Amino acid sequence: MTASLLAKQWPQADITLIESPNIPTVGVGEGSTPYIRHLFKTLDISEAQWMSKCNATFKNGITFKHWSIRKGFESYFHPFLSQYDDDVTPLFAQHTRLRRHGYPITCHPDNYYLTKELTNQRKSCQLQDSSNPVETLYAYHFDAEKLGLLLKEKSLALGVNHLLGNISQVKQAENGDIASVVSDEQGELSADIFVDCTGFKALLMQKTLNTPFVSYSDNLFNDSAVAIASPKIDNYSPQTVSTALSNGWAWHIPLQNRVGNGYVYSAKYQTADSAEQELRHFIGQDRVKDVEARHIKMRVGRSEKHWNKNCLAVGLSQGFIEPLEATALHLVQDTIESFIAAIEEGKGTTAKQDYFNDKINYAFERVRDYIVTHYISNSRNDTPYWQDCRKIPVSDSLQRILYAWFNGMDVAEELDLQQISQYYPSASWHALLAGVGTFPEPDPSKTETFANEIQQIQHRRDELAKLFKNL
Ligand SMILES: Cc1cc2nc3c(=O)[nH]c(=O)nc-3n(C[C@H](O)[C@H](O)[C@H](O)COP(=O)(O)OP(=O)(O)OC[C@H]3O[C@@H](n4cnc5c(N)ncnc54)[C@H](O)[C@@H]3O)c2cc1C
Missing domain, CATH: 3.50.50.60 (FAD/NAD(P)-binding domain)
Structure with a gap:
């Protein structure tokens, strides 16, 4: 390159x-x-x-599975954004803010963003009409x-x-x-x-x-990875899937000729042998029976x-x-x-x-801070690894973003104040923090659910998805 x-x-x-x-x-x-x-x-x-x-x-985005055990938030999609989402992003931010103030809104990012729907329907981010100038990001x-x-x-x-x-x-x-x-x-x-x-x-x-x-x-515990390829999937989904395992997470990346799999973990909490066994079990022993694993140390x-x-x-x-x-x-x-x-x-x-x-x-x-946020916001209790991840020290910049989120303030404004939206935009921060369900219990005195607005977004999204090419 x-x-x-x-x-x-x-x-x-x-x-x-x-x-x-x-x-x-x-x-x-x-x-x-x-x-x-x-x-x-x-x-x-x-x-x-x-x-x-x-x-x-x-690749239309990344699904994060099992990073959270909060009900309804066990999985979420980190979307790449479309210009069609331009008015959805502020609305989603507003809904998360109201939810943080106790309104019982079903504030899950999967209900909002276009690329999530395209992924569900196995569509690419390319419009059928190539003269349509609206851009939808993809990788x-x-x-x-x-x-x-x-x-x-x-x-x-x-x-x-x-x-x-x-x-x-x-x-x-x-x-x-x-x-x-x-x-x-x-x-x-x-x-x-x-x-x-x-x-x-x-x-x-x-x-x-x-x-x-x-x-x-001190901020990112994972220093090891083990990778094993498995046979290709014909009806692959255009996304990376990142699934939390016992002491780290596994990637699932569909290619045309195979699936790339790997487990990124901390050697302080798990041995290489045990990590390999866990990954093989996760992929399915039979799918990778005769495939050799590659072990990698990461600095x-x-x-x-x-x-x-x-x-x-x-x-x-x-x-x-x-x-x-x-x-x-x-x-x-x-x-x-x-x-x-x-x-x-x-x-x-x-x-x-x-x-x-x-x-x-x-x-x-700034990239490190966003990655750290995945770990500190996890709610798993199955191993000391995940419990320790919640105690990771954070930078001043991240501290301020989290303060804004947990105190019902405007996170987009905080990102603007710090001038850091070009690294991860407001939509990404809201998707992560809402996606794992870091919300307080709803306030019984607040009843508005904004269900109509969410339904309208979903309806519009269904209509927009028709404009895009199948894979
Ligand atoms: C587990 C894991 C997962 C990753 N996943 C992603 C991902 O999903 N997306 C992403 O963007 N990046 C990812 N990366 C990072 C990505 O793999 C690297 O950024 C990318 O491959 C570039 O690597 P590199 O060329 O710097 O190093 P390397 O691939 O290690 O290449 C080093 C080169 O230096 C040469 N070399 C070494 N010593 C000598 C010598 N003495 N004389 C001459 N040549 C020498 C070697 O021959 C080799 O060609 C991942 C990395 C890891 C470890």
Whole structure:
């Protein structure tokens, strides 16, 4: 992704992609956010050109199951938004606020948003009439390995040089900059700027430059994952499903040729063997009888700087927030695009380096806060893990959002005050906090249920769904 975006933006630049002939990639990362569509647009790659090559499917949102044991709130859908939802979002926020003030409203996000209905009906977010300009956001699921290969081909077509080699040494200049990288296969290679895409190893950013790492382990307990693919489902649903298990959660991601499954858990609370058994049982032992599991350790947190000296870290080398909302590639894309902007605004200098690092760090913190909210709002009591998750320390920013929610205030206004709606919009915060049912008991003196308004929304949604294509 980095090579292709840099080559597209800077066609005159001399860019070389060095890949190891034998060190594997992390091999997971099948979900995305709607932001990834900008990548394909920038690179002029149409859905017809890439989706079948990468066994990709459409993703309309994420269902969260069993994070809550509150009656009626055992499951909810985190929707990608449609412009058709523009008047639904404030109404839903208003209903949740009235519910927080004791009105007995059935305030479940699944009753409001269009993409939930499209998902129920196995429809894509694409309108049948392509001249209709109303936009409905959607993302994709895909085979990450295949997408990597496709982007490599695109990079080469854009003029990127490609070399195979294992980097065995990184040399620094007197001022601490990276001067060159050395491999047996290619010898010594020097450059003005190096991009560290070596995954959790962070060969340049951490191992060479010793850039401090800010761990999120106090806020996000999960540090391990086990992944097992199962046979494809013909009538797949266009969504990721995230199901809470005993000490973490399992992803279910339908692709054209298989289903990606994985269990993200904390090694402090569960062993790898037990996690694998739990995942196999969850998928169905027979479905994955002869399939080998892959165990992955995750380093959760971020580099203090993503651009340090003449080195940019992108991907797992810059940091990682566990994949609950499939945000890693989103942050990768943001990092590359922001780096391009910072270099251009700084006219090729490091003038914008601090600004860039602050911006990416801020994005990491805000995504982390939203993920943390899933854990602190859980109501499970089955294991110490889930009970401990409710005690996770929260940032000042998140504290203020939660204060607004639990004190019947306007959450959208709080997000605006903090200017953080671009990370997760009001609809996402309301969907999460309402979706798991963090409401007080209704006040018997307040009887209005607003059932008519909700019915009207559902009726309109049914009508709108007719405008969309089947999968
Ligand atoms: C459990 C899990 C689930 C995830 N799910 C999602 C998801 O749903 N959505 C999402 O957006 N992201 C997800 N991610 C993150 C996503 O997988 C990564 O962001 C993405 O794959 C990019 O990884 P990377 O290229 O940084 O690292 P890697 O894939 O680890 O690649 C590192 C590269 O560095 C090379 N390398 C290493 N050492 C050397 C050396 N000495 N010399 C030369 N080359 C070297 C390797 O060969 C490899 O090509 C998930 C991650 C995990 C762990």
